[in-house]
Amino acid sequence: MQAPKYAKPGGPAKTAEVILELKLIADVGIIGYPSVGKSSLLKASTNANPECADYHFTTLSPNLGVVDLGDGNSFVLADIPGLIEGAADGNGLGLEFLRHIERNRILIHVLDAASVEGRDPVEDFYKINEELAKYSNDVASIIQVIAANKIDLIPAEPEAIDIDEAGELIYAEDPVERIRKELETEDRKVFPISTATGKGIKELMSFVFQKLNEIQVPEKIFAQEYDPDVQIVNGTEPYYVTYDQKNDEYVVEGPRIEKMLGYTNLESEKGFAFFQKFMKENGILDELTKLGINDGDTVRIYGFAFEYYK
Ligand SMILES: Nc1nc2c(ncn2[C@@H]2O[C@H](COP(=O)(O)OP(=O)(O)OP(=O)(O)O)[C@@H](O)[C@H]2O)c(=O)[nH]1
Ligand SMILES: [Mg+2]
Helix, strand or coil: CCCCCCCCCCCCCCCCCCCCCCCCCCCEEEEECCCCCHHHHHHHHCCCCCCCCCCCCCCCCCEEEEEECCCCCEEEEEECCCCCCCHHHCCCCCCHHHHHHCCCCEEEEEEECCCCCCCCHHHHHHHHHHHHHHHCHHHHCCEEEEEEECHHHCCCCCCEEEECCCCCEEECCCHHHHHHHHHCECCECEEECCCCCCCCHHHHHHHHHHHHHHCCCCCCCCCCCCCHHHHHHCCCCCCEEEEECCCCEEEEECHHHHHHHHHCCCCCHHHHHHHHHHHHHCCHHHHHHHCCCCCCCEEEECCEEEECCC
16 A cells, blocks of 8 residues: 655645746757758758758757667757857847757857858857857867858869969868868867758768767766755744743744744654754754753754754
């Protein structure tokens, strides 16, 4: 037979106003300037169907998809809204969505290698990383893999951009080569891709998957941000700790204590443990010590009497 092991005696209702903040949990996040093709990459590599369009901030909230590499190998990929210079100060959509990538183990940083909008992808890379660093060191230190996107728009033949004094044509450096030269390191690989043709995506995702398996990330334990017991019970209402000479008892009373008793079943182990924590955190034990309490003395809390032991 099952019987409840823990019950509270009931007391005045408690109310609390809470704001819940959703944090997506994905293994890998896609970041980058607006319109570089982040959503297109999610679409091309997963079953997700996010909106993709040639205007900035098409994506207004994060999208998730599963990259399935076959043989049961898969990982979760999140595409987040575009970031721009000054995002840390609220420019564009700000950094509001970066909380979603806090728990990512790898970030795919998408660059527009074809400079469709005239920006320099290498500069974009540095600018966005600056914003990440302003947001948090943790996010800035997540491993990044660079996806040099839109390679279908890079002319196959090198483009003549100038002519030198001897009348020889000067050719533009291949943008992918330039990105490699400027940004590739041993820990930061560059993958030329096209979400339009699908080129390079498989290689990128296989690498990311392999990297995910390689990196030994210490299990991140996130601090509890909100403890309803502490928030609600450790209130600001007064309590009083006095010594009652006539009965040789220490008396603890007041609205804060009454409220706590309403929530706590002192006869259960869990309830009693909570009660002890409450006594300590609210400074009641300190007050008793100040009054000179000794081991074995009696503490009366409304209908309950306890023997005090340090
Ligand atoms: N030719 C070509 N166009 C691409 C490629 N990848 C993306 N695009 C186009 O670029 C535009 C922007 O793509 P999105 O995927 O919406 O870009 P995003 O980075 O998600 O943009 P935001 O959500 O606004 O930050 C769309 O018109 C895409 O069709 C590519 O590899 N080649
Ligand atoms: Mg998008």
